[in-house]
Amino acid sequence: MPLPDTSLSLLSRLRDDGDHTGWQVSWKRFHGLYHGPLMAMAAGIYRHHTGNAVPPQEAIEDVVATVILDFLKRDRFDPKRGRLRTYLRVLTNARIVDMLRKEKPLDHDSIDAGEEMAEPLPAESPEEERSFQQALLATLIEDLREQIPLRQFEIFEMVKLKGISPDAAAAELGVNRGVIDNTIYKVMVRLREIAATPEYEEEYEKPSF
Amino acid sequence: MKNPLFKPTEEKLSPREEAEITQELAAAYRQHELGEKRPEFRRIVENVEKQLLHIRSKENRQ
Numbered sequence: 001m002p003l004p005d006t007s008l009s010l011l012s013r014l015r016d017d018g019d020h021t022g023w024q025v026s027w028k029r030f031h032g033l034y035h036g037p038l039m040a041m042a043a044g045i046y047r048h049h050t051g052n053a054v055p056p057q058e059a060i061e062d063v064v065a066t067v068i069l070d071f072l073k074r075d076r077f078d079p080k081r082g083r084l085r086t087y088l089r090v091l092t093n094a095r096i097v098d099m100l101r102k103e104k105p106l107d108h109d110s111i112d113a114g115e116e117m118a119e120p121l122p123a124e125s126p127e128e129e130r131s132f133q134q135a136l137l138a139t140l141i142e143d144l145r146e147q148i149p150l151r152q153f154e155i156f157e158m159v160k161l162k163g164i165s166p167d168a169a170a171a172e173l174g175v176n177r178g179v180i181d182n183t184i185y186k187v188m189v190r191l192r193e194i195a196a197t198p199e200y201e202e203e204y205e206k207p208s209f
Numbered sequence: 210m211k212n213p214l215f216k217p218t219e220e221k222l223s224p225r226e227e228a229e230i231t232q233e234l235a236a237a238y239r240q241h242e243l244g245e246k247r248p249e250f251r252r253i254v255e256n257v258e259k260q261l262l263h264i265r266s267k268e269n270r271q
C-alpha cells in the first residue's frame with residue numbers, strides 16, 4: 001500500500017474516487033483525529049443556540065455523524081482558503097441549527113428561528129480550542145509516523161509519547177543509549193519541519209515569542 | 210495554547226520548551242487513543258457507515 005499524503009492535505013481531498021476501501025480508511029482516520037473537537041464544537045454550539053441547555057448526547061452524536069458526511073460529500077475544503085477548524089465549525093453550526101429548527105422543543109424558548117439562528121458562529125469555547133489543538137498534534141504524530149522509518153517512530157513513541165526512559169527503551173530494543181538519543185534528536189528535527197509546513201502553520205496559530 | 214513545537218525551525222529549543230513539547234505530544238497521543246475507545250466513537254462510526262450504505266445503494270439504483 002502506498003504511503004498516504006500528509007493528513008491535512010489528505011483531508012482536503014477526502015472523497016470516493018472509486019477506491020471504496022481507501023475512502024473508508026480516510027474518513028475513519030479523519031474521525032479518529034477530529035472526533036473530540038467535533039463533539040466539543042457541537043455541544044458548544046448547541047448550548048449557544050439554546051441559552052445554555054444541556055446538549056442531548058444522542059442528538060450531538062447524530063450531528064457529528066452528519067457533519068462527517070457533509071465534509072465528505074461536499075468536498076469543498078481548501079486549505080488555501082481557510083482553516084479546517086473554521087470550515088468544520090460552519091458545517092457543525094449549520095447542522096445544529098437545522099436540528100433545532102426541526103425539533104422546535106418547547107423548553108427552548110430562547111430559540112428564535114428567524115433572528116437568533118442567523119447569528120454568526122459563536123465564539124470558540126476553551127474546551128473546543130484545547131480539543132482542536134490536541135487533534136492537530138495527533139495529526140502531526142500521524143504524519144510523522146508515515147514519513148520516518150518504522151524503527152525510528154518506535155523509539156520516538158516509546159520515549160516521547162509513552163514516557164519510557166531512554167535507558168529502558170535502549171535495554172528493551174537491545175541498542176546503545178546513544179542510538180536512542182540520536183534517533184530522538186533526528187525525529188524531533190523532522191517533527192518540527194513537518195510542523196513548519198504551511199498547512200500546519202495556518203491551522204495552528206503561530207506562537208508569539 | 211502556545212506550543213514551542215511551532216517555533217521557527219532555525220531557533221533552538223530550550224530544555225524547558227523540549228519538556229513542554231513532550232508533555233503536549235504525549236497528552237495528544239493519549240487523548241487520541243482514549244477517544245477511539247469511547248462508546249460514542251463507535252456509535253458515530255456505525256451511524257456514518259449506515260448513512261454511507263444508504264447513499265451508496267441510492268447511487269446504485271440511479
